[in-house]
Amino acid sequence: MRKTPLWSTWLLGAPVLVLLFVFLVLPYGEMVAMSFRTPATSAPYGNAWTFAHYLKALGDPFYLGVLGYTLAVGTLIAVLTLILSYPIALHLARVGDRWYLLFYACVVSPLLVGVLVRNFGWMIVLSFSGPLNQILLALGLIEQPLRLLFNLPVVVLGLVHVFVPFMVLPITNALRNIDPALEEASHSLGATRWETFCRVTLPLSLPGVLAGVTLVFALAISAFVTPALLGGQNVVLMPSIVIQQLIGAFAWPFGAALAMALSLAMLIEIGVLTLAMRPLLRRVARWS
Amino acid sequence: MRCLWSVLLALLYTFLLLPLIVVVLASVSGGQVLRFPPEGFSLKWYARFFSDETFISALLLSLRLALVSALVVSVLAVTSALFYRRLSARWRGPFRILVLLPMLLPEILTAIGLLFFLYHLGLGSSMFGLQVSHIVVTLPFSFLAVTAALQQVDLTLEEASSSLGAGALETFWRVVLPLLRPGLFTGALFTFIVSFDMFTMSFLLKPIGGNTLPLALFDYLKYDFDPTAAAAATVSVVFALVVVFVVERTVGLRRAF
Numbered sequence: 001m002r003k004t005p006l007w008s009t010w011l012l013g014a015p016v017l018v019l020l021f022v023f024l025v026l027p028y029g030e031m032v033a034m035s036f037r038t039p040a041t042s043a044p045y046g047n048a049w050t051f052a053h054y055l056k057a058l059g060d061p062f063y064l065g066v067l068g069y070t071l072a073v074g075t076l077i078a079v080l081t082l083i084l085s086y087p088i089a090l091h092l093a094r095v096g097d098r099w100y101l102l103f104y105a106c107v108v109s110p111l112l113v114g115v116l117v118r119n120f121g122w123m124i125v126l127s128f129s130g131p132l133n134q135i136l137l138a139l140g141l142i143e144q145p146l147r148l149l150f151n152l153p154v155v156v157l158g159l160v161h162v163f164v165p166f167m168v169l170p171i172t173n174a175l176r177n178i179d180p181a182l183e184e185a186s187h188s189l190g191a192t193r194w195e196t197f198c199r200v201t202l203p204l205s206l207p208g209v210l211a212g213v214t215l216v217f218a219l220a221i222s223a224f225v226t227p228a229l230l231g232g233q234n235v236v237l238m239p240s241i242v243i244q245q246l247i248g249a250f251a252w253p254f255g256a257a258l259a260m261a262l263s264l265a266m267l268i269e270i271g272v273l274t275l276a277m278r279p280l281l282r283r284v285a286r287w288s
Numbered sequence: 289m290r291c292l293w294s295v296l297l298a299l300l301y302t303f304l305l306l307p308l309i310v311v312v313l314a315s316v317s318g319g320q321v322l323r324f325p326p327e328g329f330s331l332k333w334y335a336r337f338f339s340d341e342t343f344i345s346a347l348l349l350s351l352r353l354a355l356v357s358a359l360v361v362s363v364l365a366v367t368s369a370l371f372y373r374r375l376s377a378r379w380r381g382p383f384r385i386l387v388l389l390p391m392l393l394p395e396i397l398t399a400i401g402l403l404f405f406l407y408h409l410g411l412g413s414s415m416f417g418l419q420v421s422h423i424v425v426t427l428p429f430s431f432l433a434v435t436a437a438l439q440q441v442d443l444t445l446e447e448a449s450s451s452l453g454a455g456a457l458e459t460f461w462r463v464v465l466p467l468l469r470p471g472l473f474t475g476a477l478f479t480f481i482v483s484f485d486m487f488t489m490s491f492l493l494k495p496i497g498g499n500t501l502p503l504a505l506f507d508y509l510k511y512d513f514d515p516t517a518a519a520a521a522t523v524s525v526v527f528a529l530v531v532v533f534v535v536e537r538t539v540g541l542r543r544a545f
Contacts, residue, residue, distance in 0.1 A: 016371070027405035034404060112481065120509060127513070243492075
């Protein structure tokens with residue numbers, strides 16, 4: 001084969017490299033730099049450098065409270081998503097080829113539908129005259145329709161719903177990679193199905209669980225639309241505070257610092273989780 | 289035990305599909321207010337949607353953004369996938385991560401970064417900025433599909449083509465590109481759907497008067513809660529499904545050869 005000239009290689013790479021450098025690397029760089037700038041009234045930010053925004057973001061009880069609350073809600077969402085997704089992943093990993101595509105389509109359907117349509121569906125279901133209230137009324141469990149919307153549980157419900165695919169797919173992958181001989185060996189050595197699940201299947205699926213939990217946690221704490229629509233004014237999480245600083249108050253350097261603080265906190269929590277899971281994963285890695 | 293397990297699974301799958309079913313059924317309701325189960329059957333909310341100028345211009349803008357993104361991203365995905373294949377093993381990992389970054393980073397952070405940066409360039413709230421942001425965010429989906437397809441391309445086919453006297457460009461047009469077509473279609477499909485549904489990015493970067501369909505729906509839902517919104521939502525779902533169907537058909541037909 002003729003040797004491909006070097007200039008043609010760079011011609012292929014140049015458009016993407018330029019695009020990503022200009023519209024991804026530079027914007028992130030500027031955002032990090034901006035979070036250390038002094039505020040100004042006539043320009044987005046002043047000329048001097050300062051650490052004050054971080055001191056304010058991490059020193060003010062209000063912002064620190066919102067940050068802690070956001071991380072707690074993100075953790076709750078990741079745990080709930082895991083609980084709902086594991087049975088689906090078990091089912092999807094074992095379903096025959098004939099039905100796989102249908103169930104796969106059901107699992108990814110929340111993603112295909114789009115963020116607004118999804119939330120809108122939940123708003124109808126939970127509205128004052130919606131089906132849930134009607135069912136509860138018909139069953140005689142309540143006498144008056146309940147106001148179900150605009151609170152934290154609804155936000156958690158809406159977010160868990162859309163994150164299920166991100167949890168199911170990595171766990172299904174991990175489960176499909178388990179050698180069936182291991183489970184058969186466990187059975188033939190006298191373990192019950194439940195024991196086999198707890199001591200063979202579950203530990204071997206942990207890498208998938210870790211991947212899913214990390215992804216869902218990161219997505220959960222940066223979600224903006226669902227909390228705004230389903231939580232209304234009653235649920236205050238970090239992303240909406242950041243947006244409010246940027247668009248409402250035009251406090252760009254402080255908003256950038258808040259966004260940075262949120263990303264840092266996220267990285268720390270994911271790092272701690274990964275380290276905590278490490279001994280377990282290492283034990284699992286020895287078997288497979 | 290088995291029975292309980294089946295019930296649990298049925299409940300979980302219902303949970304996943306519930307919002308979609310509810311929206312579609314509510315959009316054909318004959319009643320005046322949005323309620324479920326719907327009262328009677330009527331297409332009047334679709335008539336209202338298609339005669340509403342705000343919704344129609346938003347729909348057209350969304351379609352334009354999604355189509356331009358799909359076209360530009362497809363070209364970029366092919367060049368970057370070919371570049372990726374030519375890179376030495378050492379640089380492949382870093383390049384791959386760079387291209388996938390827009391998918392891995394939180395959309396809201398990327399949107400904020402672009403908001404500052406475009407404003408700085410004097411392109412704040414411009415159609416150009418909105419289009420570029422859609423291209424940057426959808427690129428990873430296409431790149432993944434095209435690199436996966438490129439891995440399946442047999443290198444000996446290219447060697448055969450060039451040893452038979454074809455130039456590099458001719459080999460690309462007549463051998464590599466046809467083989468990449470399924471991956472290219474899948475990538476374009478994802479790009480279209482992701483761009484069509486993108487909310488946070490458009491919300492922060494939209495030009496004045498430049499509402500996309502999700503933004504128009506968001507504005508509408510803030511003040512009204514009637515089935516027109518359900519009709520708008522169903523229209524956007526149908527567009528996504530039509531694209532899936534068309535691509536499935538096209539790629540399916542190509543594979544028949």
